[in-house]
Amino acid sequence: TGTADPEKRKLIQQQLVLLLHAHKCQRREREQQAAGQGGEVRQCNLPHCRTMKDVLNHMKTCQAGKTCSVPHCSSSRQIIGHWKLCTRQDCPVCLPLKQA
Numbered sequence: 001t002g003t004a005d006p007e008k009r010k011l012i013q014q015q016l017v018l019l020l021h022a023h024k025c026q027r028r029e030r031e032q033q034a035a036g037q038g039g040e041v042r043q044c045n046l047p048h049c050r051t052m053k054d055v056l057n058h059m060k061t062c063q064a065g066k067t068c069s070v071p072h073c074s075s076s077r078q079i080i081g082h083w084k085l086c087t088r089q090d091c092p093v094c095l096p097l098k099q100a
Helices: 006-034 049-061 073-085 095-099
Strands: none
Touching: 006 049, 006 073, 006 095, 049 073
16 A cells, blocks of 8 residues: 555655644634634644645535645545544554554
């Protein structure tokens, strides 16, 4: 498989970590807004978080699938799909994150 290359595996893991963070971060922002905690929603300063939030928002309505030209859309869809369905106890991508 494609995850045999340690460098590629590391990049996939980094993207997955960012996607998981952005998803949580987005939910936290929505909850703060819903709770009416002032107009001041704390902006996340994690590098690339905003980018991944934009990708996640785009993915909700994207119909292009693997042919989408929006950066990170297709790869994120594949990575998230894998994360949701992966049951391998020894998965080199997911295991380190599930242990974290």
